Amino acid sequence: MSDTKTAPEAQARKIPAPAVTIESKPFWDAAAEGRFLIKRCNGCGKAHWYPRAICPICFSDDTVWEESPGEGVIYAHSVMRRSPTGPFAIGYVTLDEGPAVLTNFVDCDLDALAIGQRVKVKFQETENGPPVPVFSPV
Amino acid sequence: MSIKGKAYIMGAYEHPLRDAPDKSTPQIHAECAKGALEDAGLTKDDIDGYFCAGDAPGFGGMSMIDYMGLRNVRHMDSTETGGSSYILHVGHAAQAIAEGKCKVALITLAGRPRQNQFGGFGGGARPGKLTDGPPEAGFENIYGGTTHNTYAMCAARHMYEYGTTSEQLAWIKVAASHHAQWNEHAMLRDVVTVEDVLNSPMISDPLHRLDCCVVSDGGGALIVTSPEIARSLNRPMVKVIGAGESPKGPMGGHDLDLTHSGALWSGPIAFEEAGVKPSDMKYASIYDSFTITVLMQLEDLGFCAKGEGGKFVADGNLISGVGKLPFNTDGGGLCNNHPTNRGGITKVIEAVRQLRGEAHPKVQVPNCDLAIAHGTGGSLGTRHGSATLIMERE
Numbered sequence: 001m002s003d004t005k006t007a008p009e010a011q012a013r014k015i016p017a018p019a020v021t022i023e024s025k026p027f028w029d030a031a032a033e034g035r036f037l038i039k040r041c042n043g044c045g046k047a048h049w050y051p052r053a054i055c056p057i058c059f060s061d062d063t064v065w066e067e068s069p070g071e072g073v074i075y076a077h078s079v080m081r082r083s084p085t086g087p088f089a090i091g092y093v094t095l096d097e098g099p100a101v102l103t104n105f106v107d108c109d110l111d112a113l114a115i116g117q118r119v120k121v122k123f124q125e126t127e128n129g130p131p132v133p134v135f136s137p138v
Numbered sequence: 139m140s141i142k143g144k145a146y147i148m149g150a151y152e153h154p155l156r157d158a159p160d161k162s163t164p165q166i167h168a169e170c171a172k173g174a175l176e177d178a179g180l181t182k183d184d185i186d187g188y189f190c191a192g193d194a195p196g197f198g199g200m201s202m203i204d205y206m207g208l209r210n211v212r213h214m215d216s217t218e219t220g221g222s223s224y225i226l227h228v229g230h231a232a233q234a235i236a237e238g239k240c241k242v243a244l245i246t247l248a249g250r251p252r253q254n255q256f257g258g259f260g261g262g263a264r265p266g267k268l269t270d271g272p273p274e275a276g277f278e279n280i281y282g283g284t285t286h287n288t289y290a291m292c293a294a295r296h297m298y299e300y301g302t303t304s305e306q307l308a309w310i311k312v313a314a315s316h317h318a319q320w321n322e323h324a325m326l327r328d329v330v331t332v333e334d335v336l337n338s339p340m341i342s343d344p345l346h347r348l349d350c351c352v353v354s355d356g357g358g359a360l361i362v363t364s365p366e367i368a369r370s371l372n373r374p375m376v377k378v379i380g381a382g383e384s385p386k387g388p389m390g391g392h393d394l395d396l397t398h399s400g401a402l403w404s405g406p407i408a409f410e411e412a413g414v415k416p417s418d419m420k421y422a423s424i425y426d427s428f429t430i431t432v433l434m435q436l437e438d439l440g441f442c443a444k445g446e447g448g449k450f451v452a453d454g455n456l457i458s459g460v461g462k463l464p465f466n467t468d469g470g471g472l473c474n475n476h477p478t479n480r481g482g483i484t485k486v487i488e489a490v491r492q493l494r495g496e497a498h499p500k501v502q503v504p505n506c507d508l509a510i511a512h513g514t515g516g517s518l519g520t521r522h523g524s525a526t527l528i529m530e531r532e
Contacts, residue, residue, distance in 0.1 A: 017263040018276040022253075023162035025268065028276070048390035050277035053161070054168040056207030056390035059182040061172065076298070076396055078290035080282065080342045090287045092394060099391030102520070104281045115298045128265035132280050 013085040015104070017129020023053050026065055028130040036070040036121045036133055038097060039063045049099035070121025070133065072096050079110045093119055093135050104134045113137070144236035147228065149178025158250050164195055164205045164273040166248035171206060180242060182206065187213035187240030188385075189231055191223035193249045196272035197516065202246070204387030204521045205273045211385050212407060213240035214523060223247075278520065285427060285479075286350065287342040288519025292396040293430040294344055299397055299445065304344055306448030307429040308335035311348050311472050313456035314426065318469025320500040325352045326473040335429075349429040351471035351481070358483035360490075374494040380412025380528035387521030399431075399514055400524025401438035408510075408526035409440070416440040420506045421492040422463055423485035425513035426470040432456075435512055436463075439526065458501040467492065467501035482513040486527065493531040507531045 020028045030037045039051035043060025047068075054061050077091025089105040091113070105113055106124060118138045123131035151173030153166055161169070167190075175181060188211045194202045198216040213234050219226055224245055231243035250270060263269060263276070296302045312332055318324035330348060338347040368375050382404035388394050409415055416439055424439075426432045433447040441463060442450040455461035468474045468488040471481040489509040491497040497506075509529050516522035 013282055015280050015282075017265040018280045019263040019269040019271055020276055021162040021270055021273070022160055022268055023165050023273070024276050046390075046392065048392065049388075050274055050391070052168075052205060052273065052390075053165045054172065054206070056205065057392065059168075059172060059175075059207070061169070075394060076291040076295035078287045078294055078342045078344075080284070080287045080290075081340045082286075082342070083282070088282055090281050090283055091291060092396075094394070095391075100388060100394035101391065102278050102281060102283065115295070126280070129263060 013083060013088045013104075015124055015126045015132055015134075017126045018132055020130065024051060027051055030065075030067070031123055031133065032130045034123055034131075036068050036123075037065045038068045038095070038099070040066045040097075047095070047097040047099055049095070049101050068095065068097060068121075070095070070135075071138070072101075072119060074105075074113060074115050074117045074119060075100055076115060077105060077113050079113070089113055101133070105136065106134045107136045139236060141229065141232040141236050145232035149174040149176075149180065151177050153248070157252050159253055161250075162273065163193070163248050163250055163270050164202060166250070167194060167202055167246045168206050170246050170248055171244055174244070182208065183210055184242045185244045186210045187215075187231060187234055187243035189215045189217075189224075189227035189243060189245040191216065191220075191227070191247070192218045193247055195270070196274075198523060200385060200387065200516055200521045200523055201272040201274060203385045204389055207389045208244070208385075209389060212383060212403060213243070214383060214385060274520075283517075283520065284342075285517055286345060288517040289428045289430055290342040290345045290519075292434065292518045293349075293428070295396045296430065296434065296447075297344060300448070302433065302445075302448040304336055304346070305332050306452050307344075307349055307433060308332040308346075309452045309454070310426070310429040310432045310456065311335050313451070313454060313461070314466055314470045314472035314474075316454075316457045316460075317467045317501050318473030320498040321469045321474055324469040324474040325354055326469070345428055345430065351427050351476045352473065353479065354475040354477055356475050356477035358477065358487050360483065360486055374496075375532040376490050376493045377530045377532045378527065379530045380408040380410070380414070380526075382407030382409075382411070382526040384524045385521070386524065396519060397434065397444075399434050399438050399518050400522060401435045401512060401514070401526065404524040404526040405439040405512070408528050412528035412530075414508060414528060416510075418508050419463070419510050421467070421489060421503045421509040422465045423470075423489045423509070423511040424465050425481050425485060426466055426472045427476070427481065429472070431514065431518065432465070434518065435514065439510070439512060458503060464501070464503050467497050467503070480515070482515065482525065485511040485513055489527075489529055493529055
């Protein structure tokens with residue numbers, strides 16, 4: 001265990017299978033195909049995250065899936081130093097479409113991550129579940 | 139005061155489905171809410187009170203309030219009495235309305251016992267199978283989020299926006315340790331310095347080990363009585379004069395602001411009801427799961443301007459007998475205890491000691507007649523419930 005900053009390394013932490021509900025299943029089916037979906041509301045026109053059947057902004061039930069390039073900037077992040085599988089970075093990404101997404105940052109120098117940095121989605125395999133969205137610097 | 143004639147049931151909706159394989163439980167809660175709102179001729183943003191029981195996924199109402207985007211909720215109740223909960227909730231809602239705590243209360247029930255093959259409550263993943271737990275679980279629980287790293291994100295963002303420093307955060311721990319040295323039950327009784335905090339191991343950037351509260355067993359209890367019974371007892375009287383509450387969550391991920399807590403709303407409600415202001419407080423119990431928790435809540439409660447928390451807590455300003463705002467004179471969660479990872483009740487207990495004049499003589503605030511106890515539950519980094527209580531010595 002190190003008390004100091006760590007050398008650049010990829011996240012070694014394995015990601016568990018996500019809990020998939022009947023409401024979120026289309027997202028995970030698309031994730032299995034490498035596509036990143038968000039929900040947009042036809043009532044107010046806004047995209048939101050995490051995806052819901054009813055818009056959390058205007059309460060319309062006319063929400064539709066939309067494929068997103070999955071690009072945005074880091075809103076905030078933290079590198080967890082005390083982890084049995086080594087350091088990993090958690091953070092929020094503000095997508096270009098507007099909403100913020102909780103995620104991990106992978107395949108990068110964790111110590112070089114910075115608020116405002118541009119990142120893009122990729123998918124990481126999970127243990128016996130669909131792949132989940134994570135982000136890497138562009 | 140009675141509830142008689144103080145509240146009316148103006149919206150009601152029964153979900154038409156008897157078999158709902160294609161909808162999640164949170165979705166059915168929201169569809170019922172939508173139906174009842176339409177029946178009443180109200181909108182989502184009119185709701186300022188939310189009532190649910192154990193069928194609502196997540197903890198308390200936090201997941202469903204966030205799922206539905208109920209931005210104006212200022213009163214919450216998740217009393218669980220099984221199938222009777224919702225009848226009881228109408229009574230509780232009437233009480234809350236009669237007392238001015240909310241004006242439009244929403245009560246929801248939903249579930250899918252016929253889909254039990256998909257797994258009932260609980261957010262746990264069942265690889266290859268569908269689940270029906272808290273709606274955020276699949277999108278959040280996979281990323282290794284803990285209290286440490288989600289609060290750390292708040293600290294990181296606060297530093298980014300306001301220039302807050304680790305040294306300033308460390309002063310909060312230093313103050314707590316100055317108090318804990320006098321508490322024979324405190325887990326950490328050694329007085330620490332800013333350097334000690336900064337030299338302790340980094341847990342999750344930018345929070346060090348000494349920025350974190352202790353993990354402890356234990357507990358606490360409170361007795362609240364009517365004025366008549368209070369007067370009949372041979373104990374100093376601590377009067378409740380104001381209370382406020384508020385949820386906060388990403389609510390769809392727009393305008394995410396990790397530098398604010400729900401205290402921004404619960405605080406003013408409590409101060410207004412009490413007819414006092416932050417500068418009137420002689421003592422403050424502030425939830426201290428982490429140093430950043432204290433700093434953000436002090437700002438949001440109005441003890442200093444937003445972004446000025448770092449300067450406010452520095453140089454011993456929170457130390458009893460030294461600074462302007464004595465806080466957590468039992469040593470708080472940072473040094474004393476944090477029973478079952480829920481520090482709310484100990485915050486009230488130490489405030490009661492101060493108001494009674496029964497705190498340790500080394501930390502007792504002279505003539506302590508007004509005090510605040512404030513806390514947040516859940517995570518400031520995701521979704522949380524905020525509660526503010528103002529008390530006065532009589």
